[in-house]
Amino acid sequence: GGGVVKFLESQAFTHYGASHGLSGNRVYALKQDHLGRLLLSVSLSGLQVFDSLGIHPFVRDSGFLSGVKCSGISEDVFGRVWVATGGKGILVFDSSGMYAVPDLPNQNIRSIVNGTPGEMWAATNAGIARITYSLPDSFSIRKYTRSDGLPNSEIGTLHTDEQGNLWFADLSGKIGMFKNGQLAAVFGEKDGLPGSPVRCIETEAGGHIWLGTKSAGIFEANYLKDSMRFQEIRTPNKLASDNIYLLLLDPKGNLWAGSESGLDQITFDQSFDKISGTQHFGKNEGFLGIETCQDAALADLEGNLWFGTMNGLMKYSPSDKTASEAAPILHFEEVTLFYKPLAQTLFAQWINPENELLNGLVLPWDQNHLSFEFRAVDLANPDALLYRWKLEGSPNAQWSPLTSQTSVNFAGLQPGKYTFLVQASADGETFSETKSSSFEIDKPFWQLIKFQLLAGFLLLGLILWITRSRIRSIRKSEEAKRLQLELQNHLLQLEQKSLQLQMNPHFLFNALNSIQSLVSAGDTEKARTQIGKFAQMMRGVLNNSRKTSISLKEEVNALEQYLQMEQFCQQNAFEYSIKLPENIDYEEVDIPPMLLQPFVENAVVHGISHLEWPGKIDINFSLKGEMLTCSIRDNGVGREKASQLQAGRNPGHQSVAVQVTSERLEAMKGEMHYEPLVYNDLKNAKGEISGTEVIIHIPIKVKF
Numbered sequence: 001g002g003g004v005v006k007f008l009e010s011q012a013f014t015h016y017g018a019s020h021g022l023s024g025n026r027v028y029a030l031k032q033d034h035l036g037r038l039l040l041s042v043s044l045s046g047l048q049v050f051d052s053l054g055i056h057p058f059v060r061d062s063g064f065l066s067g068v069k070c071s072g073i074s075e076d077v078f079g080r081v082w083v084a085t086g087g088k089g090i091l092v093f094d095s096s097g098m099y100a101v102p103d104l105p106n107q108n109i110r111s112i113v114n115g116t117p118g119e120m121w122a123a124t125n126a127g128i129a130r131i132t133y134s135l136p137d138s139f140s141i142r143k144y145t146r147s148d149g150l151p152n153s154e155i156g157t158l159h160t161d162e163q164g165n166l167w168f169a170d171l172s173g174k175i176g177m178f179k180n181g182q183l184a185a186v187f188g189e190k191d192g193l194p195g196s197p198v199r200c201i202e203t204e205a206g207g208h209i210w211l212g213t214k215s216a217g218i219f220e221a222n223y224l225k226d227s228m229r230f231q232e233i234r235t236p237n238k239l240a241s242d243n244i245y246l247l248l249l250d251p252k253g254n255l256w257a258g259s260e261s262g263l264d265q266i267t268f269d270q271s272f273d274k275i276s277g278t279q280h281f282g283k284n285e286g287f288l289g290i291e292t293c294q295d296a297a298l299a300d301l302e303g304n305l306w307f308g309t310m311n312g313l314m315k316y317s318p319s320d321k322t323a324s325e326a327a328p329i330l331h332f333e334e335v336t337l338f339y340k341p342l343a344q345t346l347f348a349q350w351i352n353p354e355n356e357l358l359n360g361l362v363l364p365w366d367q368n369h370l371s372f373e374f375r376a377v378d379l380a381n382p383d384a385l386l387y388r389w390k391l392e393g394s395p396n397a398q399w400s401p402l403t404s405q406t407s408v409n410f411a412g413l414q415p416g417k418y419t420f421l422v423q424a425s426a427d428g429e430t431f432s433e434t435k436s437s438s439f440e441i442d443k444p445f446w447q448l449i450k451f452q453l454l455a456g457f458l459l460l461g462l463i464l465w466i467t468r469s470r471i472r473s474i475r476k477s478e479e480a481k482r483l484q485l486e487l488q489n490h491l492l493q494l495e496q497k498s499l500q501l502q503m504n505p506h507f508l509f510n511a512l513n514s515i516q517s518l519v520s521a522g523d524t525e526k527a528r529t530q531i532g533k534f535a536q537m538m539r540g541v542l543n544n545s546r547k548t549s550i551s552l553k554e555e556v557n558a559l560e561q562y563l564q565m566e567q568f569c570q571q572n573a574f575e576y577s578i579k580l581p582e583n584i585d586y587e588e589v590d591i592p593p594m595l596l597q598p599f600v601e602n603a604v605v606h607g608i609s610h611l612e613w614p615g616k617i618d619i620n621f622s623l624k625g626e627m628l629t630c631s632i633r634d635n636g637v638g639r640e641k642a643s644q645l646q647a648g649r650n651p652g653h654q655s656v657a658v659q660v661t662s663e664r665l666e667a668m669k670g671e672m673h674y675e676p677l678v679y680n681d682l683k684n685a686k687g688e689i690s691g692t693e694v695i696i697h698i699p700i701k702v703k704f
Helices: 449-500 505-520 524-545 552-569 597-608 639-646 653-669
Strands: 003-007 013-017 027-032 038-042 047-051 054-057 070-075 081-085 090-094 097-100 109-114 119-124 127-134 138-144 155-160 166-170 175-179 182-187 198-203 208-213 218-222 244-249 255-259 262-268 275-281 292-299 305-309 312-316 329-337 370-377 386-392 407-410 416-425 435-441 574-579 589-591 615-624 627-634 677-683 689-699
Touching: 027 070, 027 305, 027 312, 038 070, 038 305, 081 109, 109 155, 119 155, 127 155, 155 198, 166 198, 198 244, 198 292, 208 244, 244 305, 255 292, 255 305, 329 416, 329 435, 370 386, 370 416, 370 435, 407 416, 505 524, 505 552, 524 552, 552 574, 552 589, 552 597, 552 615, 597 615, 597 627, 597 639, 597 653, 597 689, 639 677, 639 689, 653 677, 653 689
Parallel strands: 003 312, 027 292, 070 109, 244 292, 574 615
Antiparallel strands: 003 013, 027 038, 038 047, 047 054, 070 081, 081 090, 090 097, 109 119, 119 127, 127 138, 155 166, 166 175, 175 182, 198 208, 208 218, 244 255, 255 262, 262 275, 292 305, 305 312, 329 370, 370 407, 386 416, 416 435, 615 627, 627 689, 677 689
């Protein structure tokens, strides 16, 4: 697989591969940050960090760059990392998170370089972006396109020279220079360029500029001279390839050129005007990377040279390092509480910059899941490091076996005082200085003696309260049962009275007398018909009297039979109507029997029997929820006039029936809040009494 190749003065290469941490073969971009770490863009797996601890993921990425090619890496004056991507624009990472640079000309970024302090330059498929930035996340974009003088909007690479000028190369083979933020010059074939796309640019303080081209070799010029013309460099030995991907000038003044065939070192005289020699490094010379990646090269602060290739990363070290035989240097990397860094919790003040816990940290009982991450540095044996640890205060406070694991997780710690200790060793005999962190898990409130005493008193009080409440509940239940029995007895008595008063005897005598008159007049056919209706009515009354409830249909039929018989007795002196709305299935609605007949009879006898004009009775039903409403209207003389007509006479049977039925309705009400019986006096336009309305509310039962 791919990896890292180290080139020493002995011209021997040491190869680091995927087993050492690289997540892919291709290294597209390199950058050394202010901490001395090397930031790598590896294949399509995002960023990685290469430092004295090895190669590991760039933790601030968190996988967001996975699957994206990172074509360039830079760092601003605030220590933030800028990443140029092919498709996601420019992303800026700091300790608090990530920002996306807005309003770019295009999201495909090929190159990114620093300008003057506070600005960054980016090469895109749609021109050049000059980005002015400030904390925390302020970005101002100035876009340069053809309309600003660019020969082509597809920009391939950028480079900042030692005088602060910005150089760019487009895909058409032309290059240009910005000076003090303004486009100062553009160069093409008329200036000696071959017309082939320029892939990389390198400069030196004396004004020399080198261009690596696609299939046309390397061209040079001096931008500090009055007249500037490019020419192809001539080397004593031909370069391995004219297809140049990267150029790098090392601290000794050697120019390194990378291609698909490896690496060529070009040596100059002190003035850079004459080439004194070249040397090629390919696979046979131990350069396992072979094909280099575009612009993927840098010289670090120690003078080492780094090259990104299609098969890993290559490092050239000018001199060997002397390995230290000292014990490993151990440090805490992070302490987390429930997988969240302690520095980001309410207990942030209890951790120092070295990620060590300060004395006196007391955590609540439910904050008992801690993790410790640690790492050691041993330049002599970085791959042989092992660790051991123990947690004093735990049931098994013994040193753990040596392990390569660099983190320990403690879940569900019981209340108590603890000290975590860790050591590192490369040989199992010489150990590092012991690192420790102490903390305490507080007891939950229910384990405190004060709470337990209070809970005991509360429990005793609760038992007494429950006992008394139970006694009150039983007494209340018994009282409710007694009242229910009294109510049932009262209802039974009222029903018995109602049955005794089902029909007014005067009405029965009148009906029989009317039938007898038909017989005496010789109208036997009509007499026979009325006898049948009378018998049917009486049979219905008797049947209903044996039931505790009847359907609304049966009640309506009984009312119709009664009204028809009254019409017969009074020789059709009145008319009536009974209306049921469509939302009432009157075969499924049950009500107690003989609730409505006394009020209808009262309307006939006391309301319309004294009229000198035809009487009328309207009976209307409505249903809302489980409440049936019946309205009985007559156009009679009214309640006051009827009372005057009855003055001096004993109360009739009907009045007793109405009174008993009213009591039945009141008893049916129970604890519900409504008015079971309402009387309304009807008036005409002149304000004169024109009849009476009785409204009866009946709670119903539905059979289904």
